[in-house]
Amino acid sequence: MSNTVRGAAIEVAALTKTYKSGDHQVEAVKGIDLRVEAGQTYGFLGPNGAGKSTTIEMLCTIRNPTSGSARVAGYDVVTQRDQVRRRIGLVFQQQTLDLQLTAEQNLRFHADLYGLGRADAERRIAEVLEMVALADRRSDVVMKFSGGMKRRLEIARGLVHAPQVLFLDEPTIGLDPQTRAAIWDYLHDLRQRTEITVFVTTHYMDEAEHCDRIAIMDHGEIAVEDTPEALKSSIGTDRIALRTDDDELAIARIRERLGVEAGVHEGQVTIAVPEGAQVVPRLFTELGVHIHSVTVTRPSLDDVFMTYTGRTIRDSEGPQGSVNPFAGRR
Amino acid sequence: MASRDTTARPDAAGPVDLLPEVRSDMSHQLRAAWVVTRRELLRLRQDKARMVTMLLQPVLFIFVMGTGLGSIVDTGGDVSFRTFLYPGVLATSVLFTAAFAGISLVWDREFGFLREMMVAPISRASIIWGKCFGGAIVATVQSLVLLALLGTVGIPYAPGLILALIGCLFLGALLLTALGVLLSTRIKTIQAAMPVSQLLIMPMMFLSGSLFPIANLPDWLSVLTRLNPLTYVVQPMRHFTLDHLSLTAVEQERLLPHLTWFGWAVPVGVQLLAVAVITLGLISLAARVFRTTE
Numbered sequence: 001m002s003n004t005v006r007g008a009a010i011e012v013a014a015l016t017k018t019y020k021s022g023d024h025q026v027e028a029v030k031g032i033d034l035r036v037e038a039g040q041t042y043g044f045l046g047p048n049g050a051g052k053s054t055t056i057e058m059l060c061t062i063r064n065p066t067s068g069s070a071r072v073a074g075y076d077v078v079t080q081r082d083q084v085r086r087r088i089g090l091v092f093q094q095q096t097l098d099l100q101l102t103a104e105q106n107l108r109f110h111a112d113l114y115g116l117g118r119a120d121a122e123r124r125i126a127e128v129l130e131m132v133a134l135a136d137r138r139s140d141v142v143m144k145f146s147g148g149m150k151r152r153l154e155i156a157r158g159l160v161h162a163p164q165v166l167f168l169d170e171p172t173i174g175l176d177p178q179t180r181a182a183i184w185d186y187l188h189d190l191r192q193r194t195e196i197t198v199f200v201t202t203h204y205m206d207e208a209e210h211c212d213r214i215a216i217m218d219h220g221e222i223a224v225e226d227t228p229e230a231l232k233s234s235i236g237t238d239r240i241a242l243r244t245d246d247d248e249l250a251i252a253r254i255r256e257r258l259g260v261e262a263g264v265h266e267g268q269v270t271i272a273v274p275e276g277a278q279v280v281p282r283l284f285t286e287l288g289v290h291i292h293s294v295t296v297t298r299p300s301l302d303d304v305f306m307t308y309t310g311r312t313i314r315d316s317e318g319p320q321g322s323v324n325p326f327a328g329r330r
Numbered sequence: 331m332a333s334r335d336t337t338a339r340p341d342a343a344g345p346v347d348l349l350p351e352v353r354s355d356m357s358h359q360l361r362a363a364w365v366v367t368r369r370e371l372l373r374l375r376q377d378k379a380r381m382v383t384m385l386l387q388p389v390l391f392i393f394v395m396g397t398g399l400g401s402i403v404d405t406g407g408d409v410s411f412r413t414f415l416y417p418g419v420l421a422t423s424v425l426f427t428a429a430f431a432g433i434s435l436v437w438d439r440e441f442g443f444l445r446e447m448m449v450a451p452i453s454r455a456s457i458i459w460g461k462c463f464g465g466a467i468v469a470t471v472q473s474l475v476l477l478a479l480l481g482t483v484g485i486p487y488a489p490g491l492i493l494a495l496i497g498c499l500f501l502g503a504l505l506l507t508a509l510g511v512l513l514s515t516r517i518k519t520i521q522a523a524m525p526v527s528q529l530l531i532m533p534m535m536f537l538s539g540s541l542f543p544i545a546n547l548p549d550w551l552s553v554l555t556r557l558n559p560l561t562y563v564v565q566p567m568r569h570f571t572l573d574h575l576s577l578t579a580v581e582q583e584r585l586l587p588h589l590t591w592f593g594w595a596v597p598v599g600v601q602l603l604a605v606a607v608i609t610l611g612l613i614s615l616a617a618r619v620f621r622t623t624e
Contacts, residue, residue: 061449096440096445098443100376109369115358240405
């Protein structure tokens, strides 16, 4: 008997999930492979509808895969469901606290469900409350908590049973920047003190920078997987955004004179070029369109996301609308 | 730079020593059901307003309706209509609180807490059993306050009687909580849960003989009361209560007629057994539906 995982905390092979939607099959997850090393913080990104949530739900044993296999903390998510459950902590997008109970009662309920002994439970509850700075509020009814406090309490609860893998689905959504930063502080702190593996989805690209590795999922497949640094340098292009009097003309001239496809994104003409700073003077001399402003951006994770999904992470919330200047640049 | 906590074992992924392995599966599931039960009790303690409002209605029934109607009802002896009404109202109060406790599963789903239970290493059946027993205990505890009014309607505080009544109340509460939980496994929204539960509660209350004797009813009404499982909670409770008063033969016939199945006078024990069997069936059904649909 061994509780420990050396090497992979999450191992996914050819994982597939299909749904019946009316009379046709929808393939939400199309045979993905994934490996997350123990102790890593792993970012899982993708537009809405990419299959992210379905994948997480399969890893958390909430849904059964159609085919393929997944092992979490060393156990199979289908055949060893309860073993997996005892070793993972979950924090969902939607809050799942009992608002009528106190912080401590919520945690105790959790400890009891996961079968902790009384002494272990007491110690763990004190520790996790301390960690998320809610120790002085332990006897308060959760209904009185702010959004950020509830979220911190949920993270604390996810840790009560000392999981090996912590799944966080959009842990900072709807929170103010300060609280977001505080939550990442707790996660860093946690990672430094323990060997916990953190699997996190987020819509905030600045948060994805915190991850050791990132996978971007799109259309049910893993589009790319690497470290944030490697992903950014893989793009190798800068982004130039222009405000002009006549966008149509500007795009035509850019195509004609610079040989680059431009698109309009967020009201700005956007192009991708290897050395942005060197292109800027040519824009002024060759376009013949009045230019109000020029911004040159080094590649960010936003650009990585856009390159591989064709959308910015903000666009991905709504219907796909904007022209993608990076299309076809994989 | 991070200074690794020296007490953490390098092979332990959690921040502390690993937890003891789970006890045997069955005891863990029982324990899990008990945890779910205990949450219902904790919630009751947090929600005192609910207790008070839940009590108001039965008190109105006994003292206002009981007194008002008492002036025109001839019980055929010294027993007041209020005394007759009392056990029926006790059962009715449990009907309301228990059905409410049962459908609170819809609230748990709506407010997300159900998910916390669904992803825990426990079986879905233990969630349902815990929810049913928790709800039933809560409803029984709430009705204890009414039970304290025994003396005000002229019934002695006999320990045996009180225990028998508590037993009946618990059984009735379990029946109704199970029904509520069963409904909640199919009904997913709060908007739908309220009217549907009303649709269930009201006929069950009126057709149980809680507010009128089941003697000399027209056939159609007589059949309906016999099909209502709550009748088999109300009748034993009335039986136990009136047993402690000396009834005249006329009173006996008017207030406490024999409950018959095709001419057979069903003993009180069999009535209660029938309720227990139906209740267990409902809980098992709820657990099965829950497992396949949630």
